Amino acid sequence: SSITVSQLADKFGVKLIHLIRKMNQVGMPENHRRADYLLNSDEAGNLAIEFDLNPIIDEDKGFDIFPEPEGDLSECPLRPPVVTIMGHVDHGKTTLLDSLRHTSVAAGEAGGITQHIAAFSVPLSSLMKGSDVPKGATITFLDTPGHAAFTGMRARGAMVTDLIVLVVAADDGVMPQTKEVINLVHAAGDSVGLVVAINKCDKPMIDIERVKSNLGTEGILLEEDGGEIPSVRVSGLTGMGLDDLMETLSTLAEVRDLRARKQGKAEGYVLESHVDKGKGTITTVLVTRGTLKSGSIIVAGNTWAKVRQMTDSSGRSIRVATPGMPVTLTGWKDVPTAGDQMLEAPNEDRAKKCVANRLRDDERRAMAVDVQEVNARREEDRKLHDIEVEVKRQAKEDGSNVKEAVAAARRNAAAAAEVGRKELRIVIKGDVTGTVEAVVGSLKDIGNKEAGVKIVQTGVGNVCESDIDFAEATGAMVVGFNVECPRPMKSLAASGGVPVHCDSVIYRLIESVKTSVAALLPPKI
Numbered sequence: 001s002s003i004t005v006s007q008l009a010d011k012f013g014v015k016l017i018h019l020i021r022k023m024n025q026v027g028m029p030e031n032h033r034r035a036d037y038l039l040n041s042d043e044a045g046n047l048a049i050e051f052d053l054n055p056i057i058d059e060d061k062g063f064d065i066f067p068e069p070e071g072d073l074s075e076c077p078l079r080p081p082v083v084t085i086m087g088h089v090d091h092g093k094t095t096l097l098d099s100l101r102h103t104s105v106a107a108g109e110a111g112g113i114t115q116h117i118a119a120f121s122v123p124l125s126s127l128m129k130g131s132d133v134p135k136g137a138t139i140t141f142l143d144t145p146g147h148a149a150f151t152g153m154r155a156r157g158a159m160v161t162d163l164i165v166l167v168v169a170a171d172d173g174v175m176p177q178t179k180e181v182i183n184l185v186h187a188a189g190d191s192v193g194l195v196v197a198i199n200k201c202d203k204p205m206i207d208i209e210r211v212k213s214n215l216g217t218e219g220i221l222l223e224e225d226g227g228e229i230p231s232v233r234v235s236g237l238t239g240m241g242l243d244d245l246m247e248t249l250s251t252l253a254e255v256r257d258l259r260a261r262k263q264g265k266a267e268g269y270v271l272e273s274h275v276d277k278g279k280g281t282i283t284t285v286l287v288t289r290g291t292l293k294s295g296s297i298i299v300a301g302n303t304w305a306k307v308r309q310m311t312d313s314s315g316r317s318i319r320v321a322t323p324g325m326p327v328t329l330t331g332w333k334d335v336p337t338a339g340d341q342m343l344e345a346p347n348e349d350r351a352k353k354c355v356a357n358r359l360r361d362d363e364r365r366a367m368a369v370d371v372q373e374v375n376a377r378r379e380e381d382r383k384l385h386d387i388e389v390e391v392k393r394q395a396k397e398d399g400s401n402v403k404e405a406v407a408a409a410r411r412n413a414a415a416a417a418e419v420g421r422k423e424l425r426i427v428i429k430g431d432v433t434g435t436v437e438a439v440v441g442s443l444k445d446i447g448n449k450e451a452g453v454k455i456v457q458t459g460v461g462n463v464c465e466s467d468i469d470f471a472e473a474t475g476a477m478v479v480g481f482n483v484e485c486p487r488p489m490k491s492l493a494a495s496g497g498v499p500v501h502c503d504s505v506i507y508r509l510i511e512s513v514k515t516s517v518a519a520l521l522p523p524k525i
């Protein structure tokens with residue numbers, strides 16, 4: 001029997017990254033260290049021991065909560081497809097999503113309140129007319145910032161997105177992020193379907209042939225030209241072609257025969273969470289299997305909830321949520337993180353035990369990291385000692401001054417340590433945990449082997465005094481996405497010499513961080 005790395009992490013109740021780190025520590029080959037690698041039972045058993053877990057994973061021991069076995073999918077009912085809209089900045093993703101969102105709200109009865117939540121359902125009947133439109137069928141659109149929904153959750157081994165709509169502006173063609181999306185889709189292989197939406201088709205003087213030939217260069221050949229990729233021409237602005245888009249998505253979904261069990265315990269993913277002053281923690285959760293009910297006990301990350309208020313994406317209060325439905329819910333004891341898997345627990349007691357266990361595991365791992373650091377420092381000391389011994393021996397042999405030789409060797413070692421990678425420290429603030437994750441994802445890898453980024457703190461909400469204090473103390477800059485730096489905070493930052501950059505355009509933040517990282521390096525002569 002075998003199990004994927006990400007499934008094993010789920011079984012252990014540990015984060016995927018922790019399991020992968022452990023695999024690294026125990027010297028498992030590089031190519032095993034990915035979410036979808038299949039481990040054999042020996043490997044899984046050995047890793048369990050590394051985590052102080054009984055290799056025979058016994059659910060009754062209550063150390064965690066596990067997904068129910070999949071069962072026979074072909075016997076399960078169809079579920080709505082989950083769609084993510086991606087593409088280059090300014091190509092019209094937000095506009096398109098807003099058009100679709102308004103459609104869904106207009107179709108609901110909630111009175112047109114468009115809350116900005118991380119996902120929403122659009123009934124097919126709201127955009128497609130005709131008798132063959134399946135009654136009650138919907139399409140779920142994810143509206144998570146950046147590529148978080150795609151890359152973040154995929155890194156955790158979960159692909160919640162079934163279909164990707166690649167938006168390409170007809171007046172701009174294929175741009176760098178268009179290519180990024182194409183690469184992601186290629187990397188995902190068959191697990192995700194692709195539709196190209198040529199957008200801004202309301203504009204005059206656009207050259208669609210040029211867009212298509214751009215796409216062809218990237219290996220995307222459209223159906224209308226004998227290729228495999230369906231495409232639609234749309235305008236997010238006028239709503240033109242949205243019916244076509246819905247129909248294409250629904251056909252693709254049909255071909256993929258997307259099913260999920262509706263019976264049994266609920267499973268899903270946290271898409272977004274934030275703290276509301278009055279209501280406490282509110283999350284948007286996508287149900288992927290089973291049925292979530294108000295009153296259900298659920299666990300996500302290091303916290304749990306007894307589901308209290310549950311609303312669907314058009315703001316209606318509901319009591320049950322089935323696969324493919326995004327719902328917002330309250331009742332959390334603490335704030336779960338976007339991307340956390342949600343699992344239903346049989347009762348409160350088990351939920352509490354599971355969370356306690358996960359917290360304990362996290363602590364153990366934090367301690368393990370400390371031990372690693374101590375070991376690394378010891379290793380360095382040992383190397384220094386060896387160098388000194390060697391220098392002394394050499395000096396004696398040459399008859400030169402031993403003390404001087406040792407001092408010179410120490411100076412050299414210190415200089416070598418100085419030469420290490422320079423780091424720009426940053427404090428990241430965002431409006432919701434989902435955006436914070438996306439910003440972290442976009443900034444963390446900026447730089448090269450000489451200079452890079454170190455994220456020292458992250459949080460939700462406007463830039464506040466403690467952010468500035470922390471940044472000042474650690475020599476960091478503050479980066480805010482979709483949040484503000486109130487005037488008093490600006491003057492506090494100015495007096496402490498803390499650079500602050502707030503923006504609602506992620507690419508400007510990326511540019512600003514890149515510039516600051518580059519500034520760390522000595523000027524090239």
Ligand code: GDP
Pocket residue numbers: 087088089090091092093094095096199200201202203234235236237238
């Ligand atoms: P995003 O960065 O991909 O989310 O792009 P936005 O949705 O913010 O759109 C960028 C700009 O293009 C805005 O000024 C929109 O009004 C405009 N835009 C978006 N869709 C269309 C469209 O279909 N037609 C036209 N003419 N303009 C559009």
